[in-house]
Amino acid sequence: MSTTDLTTERAARHRTDPVLEIDQFSVDYAGATITHAVKNVSLSLGRNEILGLAGESGCGKSTLAYGITRLLKPPALITNGHAVFHSREGNTIDLGQLSGEELRQFRWDKISMVFQGAMNSLNPVISIGAQLEDIFTTHRPEMSRADRRTRSGELLERVGVEASRLKSFAHELSGGMRQRVMIAMAMALDPQVMIMDEPTTALDVVVQREILDEITRLREELGFAVIFITHDLPLLLEISDRIAVMRAGEIVELGEAASLYANPQHDYTKRLLSSFPSLTGERGDFIRTGVIDTAAAAALS
Known part of the structure; x- marks a missing residue:
């Protein structure tokens, strides 16, 4: 099957086999005045699809991602809508209905996230290995310490970082290596959806290319779906199956990447x-x- 055929197949899969459905999702920021950051957004993410989310800074992209995973902090408030997850096993989960402990177990296991700014996301006083192992200690308590260490090394090598870097601290790694570590953390528990929030920001073009190739390769190898958030629309045209363009908290255009490039409507x-x-x-x-x-x-x- 050609690359074009694969892209068309994945772009159509959101209609027949969605892994995540977002319906009329809204988020407000309360204060002296109420700011409507996300306004009735509806999206579906197909299994194994890369869905690009593009728009200028402040349009609500990250707020939407944090809202879906319920990582928003006050004064942000989800005021409307649902985010529903469909597992490979056939279970349907409304993320808004999960309790605190259920949500803690769900995150990283089913949906993981690569946050903006890898240097700020990694703990500067704890080694990379300890931070990776902490994921397994929390979510896979039955694993032995040796198994956790082995698995952590395998994760680093899978994203192109030597296992010896488990002993390193964040400041000892380059920007590209730190971003690869964040991707390794996000895929540690074999999630079905990965949300990547500006994963190539502040990286030079050569390292950016390496990260994009790594994401594409891992998606094909492991079969997860991706929501890729960035303001860089040309980058999304290259990596995405479909693209949603966001402005002022709303989705103003949604379509297959090739069609959106050839014939933009908005x-x-x-x-x-x-x-x-x-x-x-x-x-x-x-x-x-x-x-x-x-x-x-x-x-x-």
Whole structure:
């Protein structure tokens, strides 16, 4: 089967075999005034699919991800909607109905997350190995210490990091290695869904390419689905089966990646695409597209 056929198959699978369904999901931030951060978002994620979630900073992408996994803290409040998980075993779980202990067991086991900023996500005073082993201590208490250590080393090697790095601390690793460690943590318990929140932010283009290739390879090897969050729409066009474009808390366009690139329907999607100049062809007019202001244009001239 060709790559195009595989992409079409995965893009259609969300209709017949969804692993995660989000229905009319809304999140508000309370305060002197109420901010509607996420407004009645409905999405489905197919099994083994990569769904890209694109949009500018502050549009609600991360808030949606944290809301789905119930990681939001006050003053954030889920005001409407449901997030429903469909397991490989045929069980249906409404994430909003899980108790505290049920939710603790569910996270990382069924749905895991790669957070923004690997350096801030890793504990700076605990070794990488101890942090990996802690996942198994919490979720697989029957594992022996030796088994936990062995499994942790296998996870690092699977993402391209030597097992000897188990003894290292976060500050001793490069940015790309830290991000690989975060991916290893997220896949430790063989989850069925991984949410990746800006996993390539602040990485140079070479390391970014390596991380993207790693994600694609692991998805094919292990069969998990991915929600990939970023403001970088061209990156999503390369890695995603489908893309949802988000603006001001709402999904303004959703479609297969190839179709969205060839024939974008919403003006905001068109402007996102036009904000990245081509390496070849004629020079565009950034002022006309509204991407940068007149002062910035003058500075570039």
